[in-house]
Amino acid sequence: MAANARFSSLASQCKNLSALEIAAVSGAKKFLSQRPIQKIINGLWRGDIVFWETLSINSAKKPRKYNRNHADLFCRLRVPLYLKVFETLFFAVFLALYYAVLVHRDFHRVTVPEVLLYIWIASFAYDEFADWVDAGQTSFYASDFWWTWDISIVVVGMIFCVLRVVGLSSDSRDTIDLAYDVLGLEALFLVPRIFSLLSLNRYFGTLIPCLKEMTKDFIKFLSLVVILYLGFLTTFVLLARDQIKPTEMSWILIKVFFGSSYLGFDIAKEISPFFGPPVMLIFVSLTNILLVTSLISLLSNSLSKVLDHARDEYLFIYSVYVLEASSSNRLTYFLPPLNLIPLCIRPFRLILPSERLRGARIVLLKATHLPFVGAIWCYEQLVDAHKRDSRAMSFNGPQMPLPSKKGLRLAVNTPRLLMADPQAVPNSPGRMQQASRPHTRVGPTEPDPQLKTLVLKLTRQVEHLSEMVSQLQEQREVTTAA
Template sequence: MSPSPMPRWPASPIDIDVPQIDETNDVGELVRKLSFYIVEAITFPHSFEELRTAVSARTLTPLILYLTESCHHRAIVHALLALKAHFAALEESSDEPGVNETRGYACEYVAWQFLANLTERDTIDFLLHEIQPSAPTRNRGPDIEREQENGIAPVTERSALLDDGRTSSYFGTDGVHGGMASSGQSDEFTAQFENLSALEIAAVSDSKKFLRQRPVQKIIDSLWRGEIVFWDTLGVNSVKEPKLYNRRRADLFCRLRVPRYLKIYETLYFAMFLVLYYVVLTHRSSSRVTSAEALLYVWIAGFAYDEFGEFHDAGQVSFYTAGLWGAWDLSIVLVGIVFCALRIVGLTTLGEASRGILDLAYDVLGLEALFLVPRIFGLLSLNPYFGTLIPCLKEMTKDFVKFLSLVVILYLGFLTTFVLLARGTYTPSEMSWILIKVFFGSSYLGFVSASMKSPYFGPPVMLIFVALTNILLITSLVSLLSNSLSKVCRIILRNRHMSGWPSTKTA
């Protein structure tokens, strides 16, 4: 019996109506219209490279030509990349593996082809323009009339949550003839991308295929060097708008926001931060606030204010936390605030309790080195080697935290059993430390204490615990982290090789 043939693209383009996009359409309407076309055009799984071939791209060509020649909506790239995130979410629960992933690739491909036909000035506008928050209520009279003409009932409070037609998620993208989703669902989806530019949406939606393309990389490099800026002045009435840098009209202090210069200033700032940190820890004062300590408070307050500004400029929490150093900086601020609070309480408290609180404050400040010392070497992320290694470590940390949940569940079960078998020989805290030592390789200690817990059940249960932890779980964890490292490294290196541009600034 011969194997079934592989699915192929049709020989002629599919007769699909290209969506008519109006300047008055909001982002939700754009995403909804584009989703219907993408769903009908992409019905089989393909790789991004196959979409770039002449035959595979045939079904997307009408949409690309229409957007290039007739569309002037500033949020069209935003909608395509937001739709990519939508299809990526559908892929996790799809009955057709690979199809929604291919639709996401199609969104990235169409967005790339649209930018490739623009001038540099237009590319800046379409790629760096931010989506403004939508109004809480909007008049959808024409949409309701159009739905009624097409035989689709308008959505009301008595409408069913699930239509009889094949719909899914926000936009009913299982088919063009499926029921249209409500405006409330659409607004809920697009609200995730408010105050974000198309470039930021690409980073949040993990659109690596789009980010590695030459037109996008040129914009990223221009932003890095300060050839494209968002601010002309640093005044209260300044408006954030992407524009080409003009040396004659721009304020000199606006160069402080250029990423390349900002990275250098940031390194010098952390170096001074570290010097003050060491001075305060080596010259502890239990009676007063020294000048170095007061200056450290100013440094912590300035850093916290700067982080608040970065969080506000990010627009969305998802974009702020997309980088590795976001959580790192928040930890530095949190430890600094706790230290300041304990110092205030300790200096205003009388008696022996004051000394204990002050010692605790300096112990908390000692934890700052865990985050501050690695943070000063953030400049190394610009190096190609470390720029690849840091994202790998980030993904490995995620996998380790997920795997740790299984370890904690097994650990709690064995801890409860051993505490009950010990019958007062060991306290729960002593038993927990013994099991932790056994988990990290001290098997001899576990076997010695096993017979003291229970002569009958202690040794066999300890043997099971040692076999599960030192052999099974540790081996599985090493294999999991090794696979995660190899997978991320392959993706990053392949993206750099195919783009031909250095991607350390977007890693």
């Protein structure tokens, strides 16, 4: 019963996932790095394999090979390669608006760059929510390395919007100043997110898993550090109860932990004339020597483990992004910030049938994304023209049909040919080789007696087997006729 329950739970979790998506969720890095799997991933990345070929009310999601003559050009908006380019441009504009709002702070009104920044934050938040819904499972959505950065960008942006509105409505300069300080934290996540394109590079794609594993080990090791820190902090606070405040003591111990050992020795006697110096010596020795050395060794071990499978780690990150970008079940995919436009027709779901609403979304997509599709069409035309020019300017000359390398079909008793003289067979391989080689010896060459005996023995065995086969065939014909 327990096994059936676990199987049912696993089946429910993988209900809406494909085989490749299940491999990504389970961390099957070795499987995803296999060459046949990578051929499929590369086909999805370039758009050679598509899930949506037409853009109509009756379109259905089905994997197929891309056919330019039959496919709708607006379906090229779903290609992960183009999605990554448009995503990078979106974050570049996001960062420009971010700097424009922070450089020119206005404490009295909302400026135009600030309005655009609100639109960018809202569209990005809605796009992340849609990606989470399309993923089907939270585990598949969280398999991407950048999901924590995306959620942090949305959370910080929403906190800024709330504080900004509260500050302007209450005319509180301190609240507005706090809102801009919160917005300043956005750069911690926004700047690295722009350069997420580098994670598709083999070198940086290997370093990112290293950073991820090292962060996990550091957080686990940090629990031991916190326990020891709390013990020493309690001791020092009680020893220096009349001289140093608890907040000051906590900062002093933090500075000592990060290398300022002299600071701890200077105030050791102020903490306690008798127990201060020896306890501080134990704290410094334990933290700066033992714990730091153990932490460095632990992180070095994590780094070496990941680098031992560098190719698998890189291909795993690459595969996860491609699968997330191409696994959407939505027929119409709007790029941010244009994804906020379909929200205007969403209330009509209460009065219009789903077919008409789906048709309206298709018309809206074609009206708003025509420039993006035009850019994709121009790029693909340039790539095709470059390929044609490279073939036309080739200096290899006309391609001649190669002679057939298929040898002659020989009889069953071919071993007899080994006893024959190569000169007796015209145009034989032996004769051609002799004609092409310089003659270093004069006179015919005698075959090896042992080889000759072996060939004769094999020939007799082949003939005997041929006779047995013919006899069996005759007996079968007689039995059939009877």
